[in-house]
Amino acid sequence: MSNTKNYHWRIAGFYFFYYAFIGMFAPYWSLYLQSIHFNAIEISILMSIQPVMRMIAPNLWGWLADHTGKRLLVVQIAATLSALFYLGVFATTSFWGLLLVLGLMSFFWSASIPLVEATTLTYLGKHAARYGRIRSWGSVGFIVAVVGLGFAFDYIAIGWLLWAGLFIMSGILFFSRLIPHTEVPKHHTDHQPIKRILLRPPVLALFGACFLMSVAHGPYYTFYSIYLVEHGYAKSAVGGLWALGVICEIGVFFVMPWLVRRYGFVRILVASFALAVLRFMLIGWGVDFLLLLLVAQVLHAATFGSYHAASVGLVHEFFQGRHQSKGQAMFGSLTFGAGGMLGGLASGPIWQHYGASVLYSCSAGMALAGMLLMWWALHNMAESRPAVA
Secondary structure (H helix, E strand, O other): OHHHHHHHHHHHHHHHHHHHHHHHHHHHHHHHHHHOOOOHHHHHHHHOHHHHHHHHHHHHHHHHHHHHOOHHHHHHHHHHHHHHHHHHHHOOOOHHHHHHHHHHHHHHHHHHHHHHHHHHHHHHHHHHHHHHHHHHHHHHHHHHHHHHHHHHOOOOOHHHHHHHHHHHHHHHHHHHOOOOOOOOOOOOOOOOOHHHHHOOHHHHHHHHHHHHHHHHHHHHHHHHHHHHHHOOOOHHHHHHHHHHHHHHHHHHHHHHHHHHHHHHHHHHHHHHHHHHHHHHHHHHHOOOOHHHHHHHHHOHHHHHHHHHHHHHHHHHHHOOHHHHHHHHHHHHHHHHHHHHHHHHHHHHHHHHHHOHHHHHHHHHHHHHHHHHHHHHHHOOOOOOOOOOO
């Protein structure tokens, strides 16, 4: 029992710092870039480097982890090199310099999380529906970063963001050394080519819908903070709104075992997409009404919390045995990576030429398309398969 608790603490610590980095980067890095006089298109390009690397790097690292059987060693190497290349942000403020630094840092930083997801789900075994309870510590890390820095930047220069990122990177590196080793169970699909699994219609539908959800979130992660500040919200209020969403996300993580037993992963995903449509419309057209923004942030419980837990759970069901790491890596690459890249890059020109309301209406349209794809292709899937909590 003591070892199990210790292992939970080790994995939770990695999630805490990994998502604290996102809590530092997603809300505030665009404000830092704006402070050193980059325009909207330059910001959208630099903010899209992470999803670009999440599209490319995890497949390479996932293949290496499954091929060598040394999943944790790959995580540790990636954490070390990402921290090393992060130091470059202190050396340059040029567009091309930051493009190179963020590209190298993100290539290694993005490698870790699919491998840790696979490790966590292997560790939980038949209790995979409890994944959200360990993953919730990542949400706690995000909240600590986003709220703490939001209040801090009302009093100190945004340039201190670089030092916050260095501290968080050090935490990722530390906990990468503590994640427990897990044996990957053998499965009857081990000798099948992974392409055969990927090309199954339910898998293609899941990946396609989640790609659209990531496109929808691109403008949120790129311009949401700038959007709020330009409408008169203090940076502490910006941090508070980001944090509210993640607090609700934590709540849904803890009830996911019950939701999975009652509704199954597919119905949870369809509902998450539907609520994403509502959320992005509220953001796009209700920015001047704090109550509507609060409702929109509460909906983060669905558009990220239940969506993420259900999609990762389905990927774990589809990709078993020696395909676990590659499956999670491919999912991250083709959805968060490719979708986030497209959403982030497209957001700059749309923001600049048509405004925020049109931009977030486009996000709602992408979420609607994802919902229809899930409903059309997956609603007949058997829903009795989720792991018992």
